[in-house]
Amino acid sequence: MAHNKKFLDTSVARPMLLGSKAYKKHFSGYFGNDPLYVSPYVQMEFKRSYLINVIDFYFVLRLDSVRTIDDALKLWSNKFRASELKAIVQLMAELNATHRLKDTRASDKAKALHELELYIMRIETKLRLFFRNTGTDSTRCKRADIPLKVSPPDFRGAFKAFLQEFQNVVLCRSKCRIDHFILKKNKKQVSDYVKKAKEITVKSGNQGFIRIAQGLETVISKGALAATCKLCGTIGDAVITLDAPPNMELQHTDNSFNQLCSIINRPHHQHPSEQKIHSIKSHPSRKKTP
Amino acid sequence: MMEVSKAPDPATKLEQNAYAQTLRTSDVTGGLRGNITGETTKWNPGNLTMVERFKTPETEREIFKGARSASVPIRRAHSETVGARLDYEAESIMRIHFASEMLSDLKQVQQHCHTPRAAMYVDSLFSTVRLMRDVSPYDPYMALVMALYDALAYRNSWADYKRDQYKEAYRILKQMADVKHLNKDRIDKAIMRLEAAGFDTTPFAIDVGDDEDDQSDGA
Numbered sequence: 001m002a003h004n005k006k007f008l009d010t011s012v013a014r015p016m017l018l019g020s021k022a023y024k025k026h027f028s029g030y031f032g033n034d035p036l037y038v039s040p041y042v043q044m045e046f047k048r049s050y051l052i053n054v055i056d057f058y059f060v061l062r063l064d065s066v067r068t069i070d071d072a073l074k075l076w077s078n079k080f081r082a083s084e085l086k087a088i089v090q091l092m093a094e095l096n097a098t099h100r101l102k103d104t105r106a107s108d109k110a111k112a113l114h115e116l117e118l119y120i121m122r123i124e125t126k127l128r129l130f131f132r133n134t135g136t137d138s139t140r141c142k143r144a145d146i147p148l149k150v151s152p153p154d155f156r157g158a159f160k161a162f163l164q165e166f167q168n169v170v171l172c173r174s175k176c177r178i179d180h181f182i183l184k185k186n187k188k189q190v191s192d193y194v195k196k197a198k199e200i201t202v203k204s205g206n207q208g209f210i211r212i213a214q215g216l217e218t219v220i221s222k223g224a225l226a227a228t229c230k231l232c233g234t235i236g237d238a239v240i241t242l243d244a245p246p247n248m249e250l251q252h253t254d255n256s257f258n259q260l261c262s263i264i265n266r267p268h269h270q271h272p273s274e275q276k277i278h279s280i281k282s283h284p285s286r287k288k289t290p
Numbered sequence: 291m292m293e294v295s296k297a298p299d300p301a302t303k304l305e306q307n308a309y310a311q312t313l314r315t316s317d318v319t320g321g322l323r324g325n326i327t328g329e330t331t332k333w334n335p336g337n338l339t340m341v342e343r344f345k346t347p348e349t350e351r352e353i354f355k356g357a358r359s360a361s362v363p364i365r366r367a368h369s370e371t372v373g374a375r376l377d378y379e380a381e382s383i384m385r386i387h388f389a390s391e392m393l394s395d396l397k398q399v400q401q402h403c404h405t406p407r408a409a410m411y412v413d414s415l416f417s418t419v420r421l422m423r424d425v426s427p428y429d430p431y432m433a434l435v436m437a438l439y440d441a442l443a444y445r446n447s448w449a450d451y452k453r454d455q456y457k458e459a460y461r462i463l464k465q466m467a468d469v470k471h472l473n474k475d476r477i478d479k480a481i482m483r484l485e486a487a488g489f490d491t492t493p494f495a496i497d498v499g500d501d502e503d504d505q506s507d508g509a
Contacts, residue, residue: 018494129479
């Protein structure tokens with residue numbers, strides 16, 4: 001049965017907005033005019049993995065003690081994790097090149113700040129309007145509900161309010177139903193995941209699935225209190241799979257979805273990684289049908 | 291037959307001030323120059339429009355500066371160029387002014403699409419966008435203009451877009467410039483129309499690795 005409606009995991013939705021030209025072309029070629037859906041949970045994952053970092057960097061750049069873009073990048077690279085660093089360095093390099101800004105020119109700091117403000121606003125708009133929203137979030141994730149309401153010129157106030165609310169995981173967790181989602185609503189499927197993970201041997205391609213199953217097992221054994229926002233990040237792929245509309249084909253790049261979907265008979269399609277697309281582009285003979 | 295005499299250039303300070311006052315009501319670019327970019331309101335004998343003056347390369351401006359000495363407006367430091375929001379009327383006037391410059395260039399790009407001549411108009415378009423960012427940064431229209439700028443300026447993508455796409459961009463920018471009360475909702479929709487026309491308004495390639503995600507490399 002052909003599933004013309006596509007439900008996107010974050011690993012597909014994210015590069016559709018932030019990927020290279022070649023990768024975006026791959027997706028647009030594959031999807032054509034099919035309607036593309038994301039859930040509020042997927043939008044939340046996008047914000048958590050990218051938008052929050054960009055906003056954090058915006059506030060670093062705003063500091064009075066930071067005179068130039070270069071100062072901000074140095075401070076950022078000394079203090080934060082590799083994944084956060086890489087994305088921001090790439091973004092600033094692209095932004096500077098496109099807008100003719102110089103890292104070391106103090107006068108360009110204000111311009112860079114404003115470009116970031118407009119960029120953040122646009123990314124949020126695209127995340128909201130580029131895909132259709134299923135409107136379904138059985139976990140009732142509170143973080144997914146937090147809007148980024150920007151009303152120029154008060155970008156700073158809007159970003160601050162959003163960041164504070166989004167990072168208040170204690171309050172957010174107190175309002176969500178992730179424990180109910182795992183322990184009651186999807187009890188059988190979650191048990192199947194845990195059981196299957198114990199049967200298979202650890203090898204390249206299933207480590208992600210095993211890590212997710214271990215996270216689920218922690219919630220089963222320790223109860224609702226173990227289901228924190230951090231752990232929810234680890235088991236996110238399972239949450240997305242279990243909450244995906246059954247009449248839509250789940251689109252992903254991560255290997256973990258192969259097991260997560262097949263165990264519960266959910267239609268899915270795995271896309272090649274961005275590196276794979278680039279290697280196919282530079283060596284067309286390596287191309288094979290997915 | 292009566293001879294129509296040309297008004298002489300104002301020479302005294304009083305005349306110059308009076309001239310500046312006239313500009314404020316009759317000439318958009320001249321009248322607002324003093325308040326927005328931090329330039330003095332002293333009389334400028336040059337006949338360049340505001341956009342033309344700012345588009346003039348720095349060295350050329352220096353030459354003009356030397357020639358006109360004290361009567362040439364002094365620009366603010368770069369760090370102050372992205373300033374506070376203009377008042378509503380000033381913002382609307384500046385929008386009409388910049389939009390007409392940009393639309394004119396967009397029309398030319400459309401006509402010269404995929405020819406070397408397009409570069410000249412694209413360059414002019416980009417300069418106007420950057421100038422608008424410096425002069426009227428918080429105009430809601432700016433968010434739309436900058437979305438198009440990013441789509442076109444990123445790695446010279448402007449050369450890849452087609453005539454029909456430029457036509458659509460022109461239409462969208464014109465429609466929004468004509469809207470009296472622009473709000474974020476309208477701008478969001480206009481940006482999505484640009485996207486629907488094939489403009490990638492978030493072209494920056496960012497490799498995001500979520501530490502919480504399965505970091506597998508796909509098929």
